[in-house]
Amino acid sequence: MDSQWIPRGLQRTSFPRFLAWILPWAGLLAWGLFGAALCLIEGLNQTNMDNRFAFGLWIYLDLTIIAFGAGAFFTGFLLYLLRREALRPVINSAVVLGLICYSGAIIVLMVDVGQPLRAWFTFWHPNTHSMLTEVTFCLTCYLTVLLIEYVPVLLKNRQFRRIPKMLVFEFELHKLMPILAGVGAFLSFFHQGSLGGLYGVMQGRPFAFREAIGIWPTTFFLFILSAMAAGPSFLIVTTRLVESLTKKRLVDDRALRTLGRISGFMLAGYLALKAIDTLVWINATSPGAGFPAYEYYERASFGTWILFLEIGVFGVLPALLLLSRHTREHRGWLLTAAGLVLSGIALNRFVLTIQTLALPTLTFDPFLSYVPSWQEVATFTAVVAYGVLLYSLSYRYLPLFPQERELAQS
Amino acid sequence: MPARYGMVIDLDRCTGCGNCTVACAVENNIPPGPPGVTDRTGITWMRVYEADNGEGFPETQSAFVPVMCMQCEEHTPCVSVCPQNAVEVDPETGIVGQIPERCLGCRYCMAACPYHARYFNWWDPKWPEGMEKTLNPDVSPRMRGVAEKCNFCHGRLHTAREKAAAAGNAAIDPADYVPACVESCPTQAIVFGDLNDPASEVAKLSRDERAFRFLSRLGTEPKVSYLSSRAWVRSLADRVLARDQKEEARG
Amino acid sequence: MNRFRVLFPLAGLLVGLTAGWVLFPALLYRTEEQPLQFSHAVHTDTGGMACADCHSFDADGRFVGIPTTAQCASCHADVMGETENEKRFVEEYVKTNREVPWKVYARQPDNAYFPHAAHVTRGGIACERCHGPHGTMNTLRPYQVNRITGYSRDIWGSSIGRVGMEPWEGMKMDDCVRCHRETERARACLDCHK
Amino acid sequence: MPLTRRDILRFAGAATAGIVFSPLPWKMLDDVAIWTQTGPWIPKVPRGPISHVPSICSVCPAGCPVTARCVAGVPSSLRAASGSGQPLCPIGLTGHHLAYHPLRVAGPCLVEHRGEKVLTTSLSLDEALRRLPSVDGDRSVMIVDQRPGRAISDRYRAFVRQHPGSFYAVPDDDASMRTVGYDLERAHTILAVSTPLLDGWTTPARTARLIERRSKNDGLRILAADAARSRTATLADRWMPIRPGSEAALLVALLHLAHAHRQPDMTPSMRAIIERTTPERVAAAIGVTPVQLRHVYEKLTERGPSLVVVGGDGSNSVDAETDRLAFQLNRALGAASNGAIRQRPAIPVSEGLRERDLAVATPLSSVPDASVALVIIDGDEGTCHLSWESIVRTLHPGASIVVSLSPVLTALASHADLIIPSPAPFESFGEATGDGTDIACRYGVSRPLHPRRPGSVDPELVLGHLSGQVIEHEAALRDKVAGIWASRRGQIRTPDGSTTNLTSVEGAGSLWTALSEGAVWTLEGAPASASVRALESDASATDRLAARLSELAAGGATSTIAVVPTTWAPVTSCSRLSPLMTKLYQESGLRPTSEVAAVAPATAHACGVEDGAVAELRAGEQSSKVKVRVSDSLAPGMVQLSAGPDPVGFRSPEPPAVANALPRGRAAELRKS
Incomplete structure (x- = not known):
């Protein structure tokens, strides 16, 4: 039915089966868009956020998926600038995933702000001291870069390849790739960092506030490193997921092992710095601001176990697994380790958004809890469904995995 | 010399009557809460908290603590975070101004404020039919989706300046500029004025030995101070102090 | 043939430019007539009055703006002249004690704060600086209102591209800021916003 | 020449470029942003x-x-x-x-109850007045005046006087308690017994003066005897927690210590009660120790003038007996002779009327059952503590009609048959x-x-319709002022x-x-004389007191929890509030709404309820849904029930219904619902 659109020589499931796969996701997308529309039309009273929990599920989601989406810039950086050719099999998939994560984050942000029609004020009247300005500029620019990077992938479609001019265009674009990768890496470094800086600069929230190195708080650098650890792991997990769903080999193990090793290195570096950062914070930064650090962990739901879980189970353990050649070359361990890395990064983003806001600052103020409303969950779901749909369509109609054909033949 | 407007609130005089909260809402065109509003989604630029000494019955002691924007002087947490310059500290008055028309509603400033003194318009502003005729013409109503906060009744400063300008004066008469909460406080627990004027009552009281500021170790130099002769009330200033106080009490 | 093909993009450009520069401004603004015609010239020339005689300040220095019917009635309790408009004013407004629903060309939105006392009394700026030759005009020009924002057209200025404007034209924030920058006055947002 | 797709694309592309180089997109962007700032849904401020x-x-x-x-x-x-x-x-x-007010009544209307809903049908003024039955010999009228002393009050009294069998009724505490006033300025020691002395009981000015005097350290001492840690208890110099409902016992014990039974003008039965009520006998029932009772008495006599105020808190006023005991205790403490309590004079009557031609006010509870055909309720601001039952019992079982003059559909107005709204404040x-x-x-x-x-509609017009003599509202007020001037x-x-x-x-x-x-x-007023008619105990009152004291002593250690009603006194004196009061009730934790029940952690644990949970509070036949708040500031075994306005936008007809249903000190059960 749609066979003339499917890349030559690749096996794809029948159209009805594909339809059966995407329809539920489309349904979820529709439900999510309804929830988002309610928030836009009725206002943010539809959410369970409040003056104290000014940020909720959505900001948490944004921080997490942008960290996961870091695979796009980091892989591009390694491939095009550092010439790690082993990563070429995953680069297309990385670009699509990056595009999904970043555009998803921006869609959610547009629902999250109270006055989306005025969002362009940030470009017109930017406050250069604000981390959010940095985030906004970098996110927008980097999304543009990702869209341009996505075009050559899109042009690989069979129908587009029939137009000679498109082929020339694609070829020209390919020559641009290293430049785009460079620009993308630069922008990404900044906004991954600024997202961390977002919380690290909050003088009034000693739980999140960190000392500055230069003009940036330490979380700026920790976020860059942790995103660089998360990105490759996310590629491992998604690739394995697609492989298991399609019951096909798509990427040879070498590429994934390389990703795992890089992720492990980054994670190890990140953990070392985070440990130092945490010690400085517990002993100097927080008490200096009038907050004994142990008090943060006196709340039932947010004990010190969270810190140990994040650094130990979700940090040191996967780092060891990924750095050891033995476990890295075991497919199961590699996947487990990558999953643990992602959990650790997700937990870190959770702690920084939700726990920061739950902890009271004034001494007579209570500890608060927050549970997202269905509208928030729906909007969240819409982004996930949108990602699945875009990825499914890209996978079906574009040659996302250059090795797919040879792996299928072998 | 530019002014540095500030306040001193005597916690030993506050009876928690709520006049300040209500007078503030009337003055600043803050709409009534819609059905379903809670203490976490409502808008009260001036809010009175009840604080206690943490002891059980019957040793409990409480104090009422009015909290509004502290007009932080240094590293003003909400100013540096705003992505589009909707918040600023006026160098002429020291007042932290928020321009709702510029705000895009990202709420970063609210997350950044240690005093939780910023409020978001979760709903469209609505007054019962006809009641919009009673709005204060000197303050513009805010729209849904933006943050807002206390600005020391800036509309009243406008009025005072206008009066001075019409008389050809550069400086306002301090008696013409009194925020609504100060004016409405029945026990005169709130004193307002220019901290840069050493002769002003507010400057004197802020140096009183009973005076303290909340979370002053954050280094934001709030311009609102509090007074109390009760040690446990003063120890509410920050958590390290509260802990030390408790340990001292235990011996 | 090929030359003819060039006409398509040219025509497109022309259509786009016309839509943006001519059609759009015409559609954006709605024109409304004032409820009554009023001649400032008659009052300032023949009557020898100054702006401040009617547009005055109250005891607290607040600019009163357009005079109330009661103020007008201090002279126009009965018909003084011959014009139809004055007759209508006396019949329909003075006798029934109603206010004339004037449409105010210079009306700023609620969030803008403009103290006339600071500019006129203390700053010595002439009314004409911002209001132009309004006081010498014989008629009230039609009032134009922006369909989207509800603002008077005077705030943006008559030129849609904001080029070639008279010095008094335009009352956007940029116009205020320009003058304030030149004279180094008022630095804070809340100086002019409320 | 055929038009190709390419030509159309080029045309469209160039047109787009043309638009981009015109003000259209940029001004649209700007105007749409302005539209979000000044759109029609944002109210405009008035100008003028x-x-x-x-x-x-x-x-x-x-x-x-x-x-x-x-x-x-x-x-x-x-x-x-x-x-x-x-x-x-x-x-x-x-x-x-x-x-x-959102519940403002637009004009005369009939009120109908359909289940929970209150429906109104508007009708013309003439029609409304026609529905009032004519008042004659066998059809009597009761005018309930909740704000006595006004110009119209004089007219009501004159009308009732001319119609024998009719009543000019006022709320009970207006008839008794309010005959004496307390000179708080003069007092140096004040004991507030279950009274929100510093929380709206008097005018803000008087409260402020007390706070001012205290901060100046002029020796003023405020003692609070309150079952819960009320605001007054918080702000007082000393707080004595007492069992809810034990106010009378406390006062009698203090009277005992004051040797009041030696007073010559006391009835023998009263003397007997005081004589046998030693601190040792009742301390346990009050929930304190005898030493504490003696200590409080010492404080009261240490630095006079001393005052004991027992005003209740409006929603749940103490009863008349407790009031009388307070008067006697004040008298024993010398407050009558040193002027700390005074008999408040009456406002002179309107010009053209004579006091002897006016009916005497009847306490509402003294109006006989089933005796009136027409009830007119005026001054409906103060109805929170006037229950509908207290009015409905007076209605003649035949054709009777209740008319409310309230401008707002709250409180009693929603129960009335007909509303003829008077102007709002x-x-x-x-x-x-x-x-x-x-x-x-x-x-x-x-x-x-x-x-x-x-x-x-002015109330004068309604009365004029009944009496046949119409007077303008302003003219009635001018007559009142003339009467005052003439005094x-x-x-x-x-x-x-x-x-x-x-x-x-x-x-x-x-x-x-x-x-x-x-x-x-x-x-x-002049210093209250030794006897104030309205505050003298009669024999039946003394018997009731004796019965209550023994009941209290017997039920001292009950296993169920006791209800402590609290409210903010101004709320009970006006049931209509500005919609902006959500700031104090819903948008901050400053004032609890009527559905909040505070209990000590131990009590919450014993009853199996958690902070924030919805629970059922039951006392006898009455039960209410309440939201539980666990608080350290309450004694175990008590539930502090707040009587505030309804939490959802002040729309409920009867704000403190919960508190009315569960009187002070009543044993209750709290259960998870």
Whole structure:
């Protein structure tokens, strides 16, 4: 039915089966868009956020998926600038995933702000001291870069390849790739960092506030490193997921092992710095601001176990697994380790958004809890469904995995 | 010399009557809460908290603590975070101004404020039919989706300046500029004025030995101070102090 | 043939430019007539009055703006002249004690704060600086209102591209800021916003 | 030449480029952003000349001087008149909103109950008046005046006097408790027994003076005997937790210590009760130790003048007996002779009327059952503590009709058959007749500030329809002022704080001018004589007291929990509040709403309820859904039930219904629902 659109020589499931796969996701997308529309039309009273929990599920989601989406810039950086050719099999998939994560984050942000029609004020009247300005500029620019990077992938479609001019265009674009990768890496470094800086600069929230190195708080650098650890792991997990769903080999193990090793290195570096950062914070930064650090962990739901879980189970353990050649070359361990890395990064983003806001600052103020409303969950779901749909369509109609054909033949 | 407007609130005089909260809402065109509003989604630029000494019955002691924007002087947490310059500290008055028309509603400033003194318009502003005729013409109503906060009744400063300008004066008469909460406080627990004027009552009281500021170790130099002769009330200033106080009490 | 093909993009450009520069401004603004015609010239020339005689300040220095019917009635309790408009004013407004629903060309939105006392009394700026030759005009020009924002057209200025404007034209924030920058006055947002 | 797809694309592309190089997209972007700032859904502020109008607040009878800041003649804020030294309360600060109350009644209407819903059908004034039965020999009328002392009150009394068998009824505490006032200024030691002395019980000015004196350390000592840690308990110098409902026992024990039984003018049965009520016998029932009781008594006698105030808190006033005991205790402490309590004089009656031609007020509870055919309820601001049952029992079982003159569909109005709404505060001339705890009586007139809403009817017109003699509202007030002037007593206090003796006011006209410009006439009472008729105990009251004391002593250690009602006194004196009061009730934790029940952690644990949970509070037949708040400031075994307005937008007809249903000290059960 749609066979003339499917890349030559690749096996794809029948159209009805594909339809059966995407329809539920489309349904979820529709439900999510309804929830988002309610928030836009009725206002943010539809959410369970409040003056104290000014940020909720959505900001948490944004921080997490942008960290996961870091695979796009980091892989591009390694491939095009550092010439790690082993990563070429995953680069297309990385670009699509990056595009999904970043555009998803921006869609959610547009629902999250109270006055989306005025969002362009940030470009017109930017406050250069604000981390959010940095985030906004970098996110927008980097999304543009990702869209341009996505075009050559899109042009690989069979129908587009029939137009000679498109082929020339694609070829020209390919020559641009290293430049785009460079620009993308630069922008990404900044906004991954600024997202961390977002919380690290909050003088009034000693739980999140960190000392500055230069003009940036330490979380700026920790976020860059942790995103660089998360990105490759996310590629491992998604690739394995697609492989298991399609019951096909798509990427040879070498590429994934390389990703795992890089992720492990980054994670190890990140953990070392985070440990130092945490010690400085517990002993100097927080008490200096009038907050004994142990008090943060006196709340039932947010004990010190969270810190140990994040650094130990979700940090040191996967780092060891990924750095050891033995476990890295075991497919199961590699996947487990990558999953643990992602959990650790997700937990870190959770702690920084939700726990920061739950902890009271004034001494007579209570500890608060927050549970997202269905509208928030729906909007969240819409982004996930949108990602699945875009990825499914890209996978079906574009040659996302250059090795797919040879792996299928072998 | 530019002014540095500030306040001193005597916690030993506050009876928690709520006049300040209500007078503030009337003055600043803050709409009534819609059905379903809670203490976490409502808008009260001036809010009175009840604080206690943490002891059980019957040793409990409480104090009422009015909290509004502290007009932080240094590293003003909400100013540096705003992505589009909707918040600023006026160098002429020291007042932290928020321009709702510029705000895009990202709420970063609210997350950044240690005093939780910023409020978001979760709903469209609505007054019962006809009641919009009673709005204060000197303050513009805010729209849904933006943050807002206390600005020391800036509309009243406008009025005072206008009066001075019409008389050809550069400086306002301090008696013409009194925020609504100060004016409405029945026990005169709130004193307002220019901290840069050493002769002003507010400057004197802020140096009183009973005076303290909340979370002053954050280094934001709030311009609102509090007074109390009760040690446990003063120890509410920050958590390290509260802990030390408790340990001292235990011996 | 090929030359003819060039006409398509040219025509497109022309259509786009016309839509943006001519059609759009015409559609954006709605024109409304004032409820009554009023001649400032008659009052300032023949009557020898100054702006401040009617547009005055109250005891607290607040600019009163357009005079109330009661103020007008201090002279126009009965018909003084011959014009139809004055007759209508006396019949329909003075006798029934109603206010004339004037449409105010210079009306700023609620969030803008403009103290006339600071500019006129203390700053010595002439009314004409911002209001132009309004006081010498014989008629009230039609009032134009922006369909989207509800603002008077005077705030943006008559030129849609904001080029070639008279010095008094335009009352956007940029116009205020320009003058304030030149004279180094008022630095804070809340100086002019409320 | 065929038009190709490419040509169309080129045309469209160039047109887009043309638009981009025109103001269209950029101005649209700008205008749409402005539209979000000034769109039609954002209310516009009023414009117009600003004026400052001096007046008084007539929302409650206290009559605090105000300055209304008006824009184009409509008040935008009420402020305490500067120089008056009399601050306002939150309700006064928002008094000008009441004309826009969401439950405002548009005109005369019939009221119908359909289940939970209250439906109104509007009808013309003539029709409404036609529905009032004519009052004659066998058809009697009861006029319930909740704000006695006004000009219309005099007219009501004259009318009732002319119609034998009819009643001029006032709330019970207006009839008894409010006959004496407390001179808080004079007292050095004040014992507040279950009374929100520092939380709205008196006018804000008097509370402020107490706080001021205390911060100046002039020796003022405030003791609070309260079952819960109320605001007054928090702010007092010393708080003695007592069992709810044990106020009478506490007072009798203190009377015992004062050796009051040796007083010559005491009835023998009362003397016997006091004599046998030793601190040792009742301390346990009160929930304190005998030593503490003696200590409190010592404090009371250590530094006089001393006062014991037992005003209740409005929603759940203490009963008449407790009131009488307080009077006797004050008398025993010397407050009658040193002037700390005084008998408040009555406001002179309107010109043209004579006191002896006016009916005497009947306490509502003394009106016989099933005796009236027409009830007119006036002054419906103060209905929170007047239950519908207390009115409905007086109705003749045949054709009877209840008419409310309330401008707002709250409280009793929603139960009435017919509403003929009077103007809202500040819509016509209003009156203030003085705070019921003050030593002085006062009279003030608030002038109209709002344009009057069509459909509202002056009570004079309704009475005129019944009596056949119609008088204009303003004329009735002028008569009242003339009557006051003719008394030649008292003085007037202008908004700037200066006072003039009435004798130097030139005529009734000048007095009217002064009053309508914000002045208030006051007349201080004389020291209460040893006997105040309304406060003397009769034999049956003494018997009831004895029974209660023994009941209390027997039930000292009960396993169920006891209810402590608390409220914020101003709320109970006006059931209509500005919609802006959500700031105090819902948008901050400052004032609890009527559905909040606070309990100690131990009690919550014992009852199996958690903080924030919805639970059922049951006492006998009555039960209510409450939201549990666990608080350290309560004694175990008690539930503090707040009587505030309804939490959802002040729409409920009867705000403190929960508190009315569960009286003070009543044993109750708290269960998870």
